[in-house]
Amino acid sequence: MKIRTVSIVGLGALGTIFAKHFSDKLSIHDVRVIANQSRKQKYEMNGIYCNGGRYDFNYVLPESEQEPTDLLIFCVKFNQLPQAIEDARHQVGEHTIILSALNGISSEEIIGKAFGMEKMLYCVAQGMDAVKIGNELNYENMGMLCFGEKDNTVWSDKVTTVAELFDTLDFPYEVPNEMDKRMWGKFMLNTGVNQTVAVFSTNYGGIQVAGEPRNVMIAAMREVIVLSRNVGINLGESDLTYWLEVLAKLNPLGMPSMRQDMQANRKTEVGLFSGTAITLGKQYGVSTPINEWLYHKIQEMEKDFK
Known part of the structure; x- marks a missing residue:
């Protein structure tokens, strides 16, 4: 499997950094930012600014019917996770791989209960120093994503697939042996x-x-x-x-x-x-x-x- 489409749920600091990076490297239509109607209108009217530049992402409504995404990344706060799961339902198909960049140690199991643990990779976002005020985000270090199965002594097909995408897009990552x-x-x-x-x-x-x-x-x-x-x-x-x-x-x-x-x-x-x-x-x-x-x-x- 090769990842061609990426969907992001949540446009806070992490979501904005990821949406910017993927949109800069892929076709804008292959990067979906899932947003309800009111958020979509606000983003389109006011724009999202990252390190001084305006970004107009490919906003997709939760109810939109389309081909499932290859890679789905959750970037919301923990208290927003139940709604984010509902918003992402049309993005998930049989072969979708899911990463959760949420804080804490429990979001993978919660998302996996909704969509199947076989789609999940464990994930940690680290090293970011972004500050987001309103629709403006500034950062010096974008950090990286550490991801994988619980044991990565031998990489699974899912881990290899995501790593190949990140290598192609110069996206910083690490696959620790012990997630x-x-x-x-x-x-x-x-x-x-x-x-x-x-x-x-x-x-x-x-x-x-x-x-x-x-x-x-x-x-x-x-x-x-x-x-x-x-x-x-x-x-x-x-x-x-x-x-x-x-x-x-x-x-x-x-x-x-x-x-x-x-x-x-x-x-x-x-x-x-x-x-x-x-x-x-x-x-x-x-x-x-x-x-x-x-x-x-x-x-x-x-x-x-x-």
């Missing part, structure tokens, strides 16, 4: 970085240097390391070092989506991060005081948000 460990590592990073930047109202620069925010971030990440050992993932200090090195390369003026949500008075994905850590801590008898503090602090900060 479970990479996903938990990104979960660890998000739990530390996203929440700390939000609580301390700072940016990546505020946690790239020594100080209280960085200390809180690392403490929250170490709680996830302990939790990982209880579920058989076994993160360690080398994984912490790897993700701190990823963090060090981000634009200091950039900020994660949780901080951007805070600035826009939007509810955050705190349940995916400290919420998950606290639940797992109770399940396995692991103390998570830093994540509990972060969770309650963010809940308090966003109590009046929509």
Whole structure:
């Protein structure tokens, strides 16, 4: 199988980066951005701006009847996932491969329940430092997608097919041997970085240097390391070092989506991060005081948000 068409659900920071890259490399008609009528009209009227340039993507209504896409990428927030699944139904066929760039460690199973796990590859988006305000996105590092089966010691046909597309389009990617460990590592990073930047109202620069925010971030990440050992993932200090090195390369003026949500008075994905850590801590008898503090602090900060 060769991938000829790509569909993207969600036009936030990640969705915009991906739509731009694929549209620059493929025929615009082979790249579909799934959007309902009101969003489609807004995008067509106002445009989407990325690093100063306007992009008018190929917007496709969810109800449009057409040939299934070859590659479907989910780029929405977790609380938008149920609607995104419904919006994507006409895009999925027998041979569609699906990637989820959502935060957390549970979206693959949710999407797989709707469309079949045989269509899913596990996926982690990392290294992006994009900031999106309204219809304008700016970034220095587009990062990469890490994807694959849970065990990639030998690549499956699906993994090979996606890798061949990404090679052709110069799309940055990695296929880790252990996707479970990479996903938990990104979960660890998000739990530390996203929440700390939000609580301390700072940016990546505020946690790239020594100080209280960085200390809180690392403490929250170490709680996830302990939790990982209880579920058989076994993160360690080398994984912490790897993700701190990823963090060090981000634009200091950039900020994660949780901080951007805070600035826009939007509810955050705190349940995916400290919420998950606290639940797992109770399940396995692991103390998570830093994540509990972060969770309650963010809940308090966003109590009046929509």
